[in-house]
Each structure stands twice: as structure tokens, then as C-alpha cells.
Amino acid sequence: MxxxxxxxxxxxxxxxxxxxxxxxxxxxxxxxxxxxxxxxxxxxxxxxxxxxxxxxxxxxxxxxxxxxxxxxxxxxxxxxxxxxxxxxxxxxxxxxxxxxxxxxxxxxxxxxxxxxxxxxxxxxxxxxxxPFGAMTALHFIQKAKIKAGQKVLIYGASGAVGSSAVQLAKTFGAEVTAVCSGANMELMKEIGADKVINYQQEDLSVHNEKYDVIYEAVNKLSFAQSIRHLKKDGVLILGAAGFPQLLRSGFARMSGRKVLTGLIKESVESMTFIKGLIEQEKFQxxxxxxxxxxxxxxxxxxxxxxxxxxxxxxxxxxxx
Ligand SMILES: NC(=O)c1ccc[n+]([C@@H]2O[C@H](COP(=O)([O-])OP(=O)(O)OC[C@H]3O[C@@H](n4cnc5c(N)ncnc54)[C@H](OP(=O)(O)O)[C@@H]3O)[C@@H](O)[C@H]2O)c1
Structure with a gap:
């Protein structure tokens, strides 16, 4: 072969x-x-x-x-x-x-x-x-226990993991803000983002918003920014698993925030769940x-x- x-x-x-x-x-x-x-x-x-x-x-x-x-x-x-x-x-x-x-x-x-x-x-x-993006995003979104009405920020929303996270957070009923470059803003709307921030033109601070969950998918958002825009009882997801994320998660925990990081677990249950969403036309x-x-x-x-x-x-x- x-x-x-x-x-x-x-x-x-x-x-x-x-x-x-x-x-x-x-x-x-x-x-x-x-x-x-x-x-x-x-x-x-x-x-x-x-x-x-x-x-x-x-x-x-x-x-x-x-x-x-x-x-x-x-x-x-x-x-x-x-x-x-x-x-x-x-x-x-x-x-x-x-x-x-x-x-x-x-x-x-x-x-x-x-x-x-x-x-x-x-x-x-x-x-x-x-499977790659969807199982990764699902792992963290389920662990974060995202609930209807929560404000969720996805940073790096136009990648494999980010575009899955936007769609999954929407299916769990969240109000989703996607952060990407100008070229991908239309795509973010198409997959269901409620708000889109172009990181090339705006800093998060402009929006002065606090989120229940911040999913940092691509390791590009500064640690200070992620903490500043996270509610006191919010959850920070550091999706890119590595030593810097472990270090950051230690600091974030010291500030009282819940942090999710590390390697994801793939499973037949996750794939079955995602397949179900595709069949219900809730995931593309x-x-x-x-x-x-x-x-x-x-x-x-x-x-x-x-x-x-x-x-x-x-x-x-x-x-x-
Ligand atoms: N924890 C785990 O077990 C696990 C499992 C799978 C993946 N991961 C990690 O997850 C991360 C994301 O993976 P992926 O496959 O989604 O990556 P990817 O598809 O390669 O990411 C590409 C995206 O990154 C965005 N991007 C680049 N620079 C940016 C910036 N400065 N600000 C915001 N967005 C930016 C790009 O958007 P623009 O073109 O709009 O800039 C592009 O759409 C990787 O580090 C990967 O290693 C971890």
C-alpha cells in the first residue's frame, strides 16, 4: 500500500x-x-x-x-x-x-x-x-460545565479546535464571543458566534467584558488579559497542553480561578455525541x-x- x-x-x-x-x-x-x-x-x-x-x-x-x-x-x-x-x-x-x-x-x-x-x-x-478539533473542544467544554446563558470567549476561534469550540459552546446554550483575524470574522458568524472580535484591530480591553469561561485555544492571549476578563468564579481553559500552560495554570489557581489544561482524552462516547450533533445539523x-x-x-x-x-x-x- x-x-x-x-x-x-x-x-x-x-x-x-x-x-x-x-x-x-x-x-x-x-x-x-x-x-x-x-x-x-x-x-x-x-x-x-x-x-x-x-x-x-x-x-x-x-x-x-x-x-x-x-x-x-x-x-x-x-x-x-x-x-x-x-x-x-x-x-x-x-x-x-x-x-x-x-x-x-x-x-x-x-x-x-x-x-x-x-x-x-x-x-x-x-x-x-x-475528530481532532471536536473531541479536543468537547473534552474541555464538558469539563467546564458550560451552561445556558453563560458568556464564553473562544480565543483562536478559527482553528480546528476553536471552530469546534464555538459550535459546541453554542449547542450548550452559551453566548459565544469568537476572537480571530479579520479574514475569518464572516466564518465565525456562519458557525454561530454571537459576537466576533478581530484581534488585529481590537484589544479585549476595548469591550470591558467579563466571561464565565475563556477557552484559550491557540496560546496567544496574554495571561494578564485572560485573568482580567474572567469572572471571579470563572473557568480558564488553557487548551494548548505544555509546560507554559502548567505554569500559567498555577498562577491562575493562585488568583482563585478554576483552570483546565493538560492532554485530552478521546473516546467512543465523545465521537458518538459529536456524530449525534452532526445528524441533528448542530455541528458542521x-x-x-x-x-x-x-x-x-x-x-x-x-x-x-x-x-x-x-x-x-x-x-x-x-x-x-
Ligand atoms: N490539550 C490537548 O490534548 C490538545 C489536543 C489537540 C490540540 N491541542 C492544541 O490546541 C492548539 C490549537 O490547535 P488547532 O488545531 O486548533 O490549531 P490550528 O488549527 O493550527 O490554529 C490555527 C488558527 O490559529 C489562529 N491564530 C493564529 N495566530 C493567532 C493569534 N495571534 N490570535 C488568535 N488566533 C490566532 C488562526 O486564526 P487567524 O488566521 O484568524 O489568525 C488560525 O485559524 C494547538 O496548540 C494544539 O497543540 C491540544
């Missing part, structure tokens, strides 16, 4: 197309023909070993998992003899988690992995871009650009720029 190997840490050129044997499913596994994947900030962080600590978890000189790609939409083409919940021909979408391996034509996964039936209304390309994919598998280096170059609108899809089969 065709796959993309990450041959070293570095610039997008380290990603090389290779021919490797198609994997075989174990008794409790599915073989999935991947129709589409996505290039997420997570893939880019690992490719670049950014932060450096990536090397401690994923391999010192190059990623131990040679094939990156953490999300997919595809079709079950073979099942192990102990599989009971899926059959050949099922369309599924989900996450490969820490196994990665979705930048390839085929992938084996346990039937209990984080995958669910694909909503019929979505193409594989649209479905593949959902936000697709920026689509690349084919052999354009992987270009796709990574684009995501490296740090200004994608929602998500970048990777078509593995031409009609995905």
Missing part, C-alpha cells in the same frame, strides 16, 4: 511516499481502507518535534511511529474472527490515537478503538476533519483546503503557517 513515512524530525520534506505491506487484522481488529485523513496541528508538532519534549515520548532521533496521521474516515474492508460490532462495508470515522498511521491507504484498528459509523450526510473528506465540518496524499509536504507547509481556517483535509482516495 501507499503510505507517508516521517523519516526524521524537521521541515515538511522529511515526509516521503513509500510502498509498504498492507497490514493484516488480528482477531479483534478491523482493516480499514482510509479514504481521507487530515493534517492537524498535532501531526505538525510531532513532525517538527515542537516542543522538544515530543522526542521523549515519540522517539529521540525520529518518530518511532513512522506513519503519522491521527484521524481518518474510511471503509471496513476486512474483520478479524472475534469482531462483532462492525462488518465489511461499514463506513467509519475516528481517531487512531497515539498509534497514528492514518497517512496511508490501509490501517488496522481494534474494534474498540475510537471510531464510530460515519454520518451519511458527510463525505469521507468532511468526516475525517471532525469547517474545511479550508484539501490536498491529496502525494501532496503531503505542501499540506504540512500550509498548516505550518499557523492560519488555517478550521481544517486541512487529505484525500487518500480520489473520490473521498
Amino acid at each position: 501507499k503510505a507517508v513515512y516521517c523519516t526524521a524530525y524537521g521541515s515538511p520534506e522529511v515526509l516521503k511516499m513509500v510502498d509498504v505491506p498492507k497490514p493484516l487484522p488480528q482477531a479483534d481488529e478491523l482493516l480499514i481502507r482510509i479514504h481521507a485523513s487530515a493534517v492537524n496541528s498535532g501531526d505538525v508538532r510531532i513532525r517538527k518535534a515542537d516542543p522538544w519534549a515530543v522526542r521523549l515520548f515519540f522517539g529521540f532521533s525520529k518518530p518511532r511511529k513512522s506513519i503519522l496521521g491521527g484521524v481518518f474516515s474510511g471503509e471496513v474492508v476486512e474483520i478479524g474472527q472475534a469482531v462483532t460490532q462492525f462488518k465489511v462495508g461499514d463506513s467509519v470515522f475516528g481517531s487512531t490515537g497515539m498509534e497514528f498511521g492514518a497517512y496511508a491507504e490501509f490501517k488496522t484498528l481494534k474494534e474498540r478503538a475510537v471510531l464510530v459509523p460515519k454520518p451519511e450526510s458527510l463525505s469521507h473528506t468532511e468526516a475525517a476533519i471532525i 465540518p469547517v474545511l479550508d483546503r484539501t490536498f491529496s496524499l502525494n501532496q503531503i509536504a505542501e499540506a504540512h507547509e500550509y498548516v505550518d503557517l499557523g492560519h488555517k481556517k478550521g481544517n486541512v483535509a487529505l484525500k487518500v482516495t480520489p473520490d473521498a
Whole structure:
């Protein structure tokens, strides 16, 4: 099968197309023909070993998992003899988690992995871009216990996580203020934001507003600003997990605020919840650009720029 190997840490050129044997499913596994994947900030962080600590978890000189790609939409083409919940021909979408391996034509996964039936209304390309941002945002929004009528600020609202957070906070009944650049203001309205702030023209202070929840999705809002605009009993979500966030969360706790940070937990329950919202037309994919598998280096170059609108899809089969 065709796959993309990450041959070293570095610039997008380290990603090389290779021919490797198609994997075989174990008794409790599915073989999935991947129709589409996505290039997420997570893939880019690992490719670049950014932060450096990536090397401690994923391999010192190059990623131990040679094939990156953490999300997919595809079709079950073979099942192990102990599989009971899926059959050949099922369309599924989900996450490969820490196994990665979705930048390839085929992938084996346990039937209990984080995958669910694909909503019929979505193409594989649209479905593949959902799990990363949506599961991340859902994890924090559920933990923050967002309630109807609360004022929620999403900072970095036009990225994969931010655009999911805007939509999810709306479904929980919040009044949502989205912060993004001027180019993305219209998109924010389209996905349901009540108010939009263009960070290139206005500082948060101009609005003199206090929020019940601030979801800092892209690590760009100063710590002082986030505390100044958070209600005394408010919740600060520091979504970009890392050492700076741990440090900031310590300071925020000292100021009496509740802080949520750290790595998210992906689950079948989250995917089922998100699938339900898609079927009720309460959640939509936000697709920026689509690349084919052999354009992987270009796709990574684009995501490296740090200004994608929602998500970048990777078509593995031409009609995905
Ligand atoms: N905790 C976890 O387990 C977990 C899981 C997944 C992801 N994450 C982290 O979540 C973060 C966000 O991920 P993502 O995939 O959403 O990123 P992304 O899609 O690559 O973010 C791109 C967005 O960032 C916005 N942006 C860039 N500079 C900005 C600024 N100065 N102010 C406001 N917005 C700005 C851009 O909007 P404009 O073009 O409008 O500027 C763009 O839409 C990453 O750090 C990722 O590592 C954490």
C-alpha cells in the first residue's frame, strides 16, 4: 500500500511516499481502507518535534511511529474472527490515537478503538476533519460545565479546535464571543458566534467584558488579559497542553480561578455525541483546503503557517 513515512524530525520534506505491506487484522481488529485523513496541528508538532519534549515520548532521533496521521474516515474492508460490532462495508470515522498511521491507504484498528459509523450526510473528506478539533473542544467544554446563558470567549476561534469550540459552546446554550483575524470574522458568524472580535484591530480591553469561561485555544492571549476578563468564579481553559500552560495554570489557581489544561482524552462516547450533533445539523465540518496524499509536504507547509481556517483535509482516495 501507499503510505507517508516521517523519516526524521524537521521541515515538511522529511515526509516521503513509500510502498509498504498492507497490514493484516488480528482477531479483534478491523482493516480499514482510509479514504481521507487530515493534517492537524498535532501531526505538525510531532513532525517538527515542537516542543522538544515530543522526542521523549515519540522517539529521540525520529518518530518511532513512522506513519503519522491521527484521524481518518474510511471503509471496513476486512474483520478479524472475534469482531462483532462492525462488518465489511461499514463506513467509519475516528481517531487512531497515539498509534497514528492514518497517512496511508490501509490501517488496522481494534474494534474498540475510537471510531464510530460515519454520518451519511458527510463525505469521507468532511468526516475525517471532525475528530481532532471536536473531541479536543468537547473534552474541555464538558469539563467546564458550560451552561445556558453563560458568556464564553473562544480565543483562536478559527482553528480546528476553536471552530469546534464555538459550535459546541453554542449547542450548550452559551453566548459565544469568537476572537480571530479579520479574514475569518464572516466564518465565525456562519458557525454561530454571537459576537466576533478581530484581534488585529481590537484589544479585549476595548469591550470591558467579563466571561464565565475563556477557552484559550491557540496560546496567544496574554495571561494578564485572560485573568482580567474572567469572572471571579470563572473557568480558564488553557487548551494548548505544555509546560507554559502548567505554569500559567498555577498562577491562575493562585488568583482563585478554576483552570483546565493538560492532554485530552478521546473516546467512543465523545465521537458518538459529536456524530449525534452532526445528524441533528448542530455541528458542521469547517474545511479550508484539501490536498491529496502525494501532496503531503505542501499540506504540512500550509498548516505550518499557523492560519488555517478550521481544517486541512487529505484525500487518500480520489473520490473521498
Ligand atoms: N490539550 C490537548 O490534548 C490538545 C489536543 C489537540 C490540540 N491541542 C492544541 O490546541 C492548539 C490549537 O490547535 P488547532 O488545531 O486548533 O490549531 P490550528 O488549527 O493550527 O490554529 C490555527 C488558527 O490559529 C489562529 N491564530 C493564529 N495566530 C493567532 C493569534 N495571534 N490570535 C488568535 N488566533 C490566532 C488562526 O486564526 P487567524 O488566521 O484568524 O489568525 C488560525 O485559524 C494547538 O496548540 C494544539 O497543540 C491540544
